[in-house]
Amino acid sequence: MSDIILFAAFPYVAVVLAIGGGVYRYRHDRFSYSSLSSQLLENRALFWGSVPWHYGITIVLLAHLVAFLVPGVWSHVIADPMTLYTLEVIGFALALAALVGLLVLIVRRLTKPRVFAVTTTMDWVLLAVLLLQVVLGFWVSLAYRWGADWYVHTAVPWLYSLLSLDPQTQYVSSLPWAVKLHMLNGFVVIALFPFSRLVHLVALPFWYLWRPYQVVIRNRGYRG
């Protein structure tokens, strides 16, 4: 029963919250969409925190996404043991970078009075949830080796069953508790998306690459 609530119902709640809440916030409180950078207040520790954290977590997340989107290709790639080892080692290093970065960021928020002053309760909640998620991911990859492989046969079919509105909890119900908590906490992160600074994720300005440098906006019908 708890499996159904946690692995069949909760993911839908999280996703609906994320999309519905995100859209609502974007339409009604666009001002609050901000990465809320604190670099002006503290510069040095931020470098050792923000850079490894963001690059580490982005690439690890993208790997999760790729394996989910094209499981066939992924399985084919990691069929070669050498590639599998290499990928796992790279993933391990990136996760380590993310973990160290996140710890630096947390310590920074605790110890730098200026940054502490602009830290909200939700920021602490988010940091705790993210720390739990990274530690769990780290733990899972250490304790249950070759996650790059078994992820494709457990989490991916479960996620697809969720996507096809036919949740199949048996793919995940017998997994170790650490793995289950990692999956669950992942959906907690998704649920927190519209209620925290995580919204800056969808604000990444890729179109800057195509935009002309200068922006001129006319409120009036001038043609000049």
Next chain:
Amino acid sequence: MRIRSHMAMIFHLDKCIGCHTCTVACKNIWTDRKGAEYMYWNNVETKPGTGYPTRWEDQNKYRGGWVLDPKKNRLRLRLQGKWGTLGNIFYNPYLPTLDDYFEPWTYDYQNLFDAPEGDDQPTARAVSMITGKYMDTIEAGPNWDDDLSGSQVYANNDPNLDNATEEERRQMEEIDRTVFFYLPRICNHCLNPGCVAACPAGAIYKRGEDGIVLVNQDRCRAWRMCISGCPYKKTYFNWATGKAEKCILCYPRLESGQPPACFHSCVGRIRYVGLLLYDADRIEQAATAPDGALVQAQRDVIQDPHDPAVIAAAKASGIPDAKIDAAQHSPVYQFVKAWNLALPLHPEFRTLPMLFYVPPLGPVLAKMDRGVYDIVDAASGGLAPMMSALEKSRVPLRYMASLLSAGNEHVIRDVYHKLMAVRVYMRAKKVKDVPAAEVAKALAEGHTNAQEVEAIYRLTSLPTFEERFVVPAMERETAVEDLFPALDPIARNYPTRKGEVGFGFRNDPHRGL
């Protein structure tokens, strides 16, 4: 020719008394808020000095503005390319931090009342306006080196003195000739703004009607590249709301025909504001001109508002007659283009600033020599006793050139010769102690004539409020037609504007959720 109109500005440095009234006016209206305490959209710096934020002119540190790629003759942001922006989005390596400005503080005044009886006078300790904690030492403020205070540290570190010779440094530091002047600064509302180009979110834009550079805070995502991109450090980061903010040239005042608050309150009446008509097709050409031609190239962008061809092009662009009329009476056009007296601040940053400065005269009138106070070059006669040679100007020409003409001394020299011609001519006219030959010589050196000199004198010394500020009010009636082209008087579908739209934020500005 694509004619646009631009609200442009003149600061006449000879008239600035460094009273900071402009700063106070701006501060009280716009930045007296949480998160904005450290911001001075308008500030007045003592030159030589390091300014605010400290050494803002040092682009090796802050990477503001543009650089010209000589091979391709193309501009690129000194900060980084577009891919660089995305790569550095998690950490901007060149962002000034709060310590480059100062940590805003107030005082614990209540302690003066509440302190228990004791042997010492109670004090009001400084309290940080960010952390709320006591600050033991205040190490910097917005005007820390005002009037050359601490000049051994501050004035000597002026980036404009980086290339000065020992002789030039001595010239400025000689205690009985010590010289300084004030440099009031606001956003330059550039034609080729670095902040707009650096913003990856596209939140900063130039208003087409009058060229005012604004931040759309609903689009700002705190990527903080604008702060680095602006070489004048005139975009700021609100640490409380997590949004960029900058001078808005008091556009709500401009739209109702009033000058911006800092202009209006200026005690020395150094400030002028007026429209310029310019050719948008020439912006790129001007921004990529070689260093030696930058000032002239920018003058060439500005078009003569009396030229029938320019007027026709302006009308074709939809610029209303009231604005063309205002451009014809613009004091800015007179100073910048007609008289060539006003220069852009640091044109080598290549943002084409639309705020122009008339440089201050710093003539040596007298000096101490072996304990004797004497008029300089009194023996040489002629103009020398009164005006002294330009080369002996208390502020070295090279310093002014570094500030206002990308290092080209001849540009500064031309301006000074004309300014001195005005002085000599007016002295001859009022005091009548300058021989006619000297007046004629000064006019010739200044490439000017009596009529022009009279006009310069008039607009410099005696301008009325209406002559200094030529601000055409926004044509409210046409705004409605622009927004609702399908207006139908029969169906009465006029927007009433009541209960429909409002000004400002729909919610109070706040940090995150």
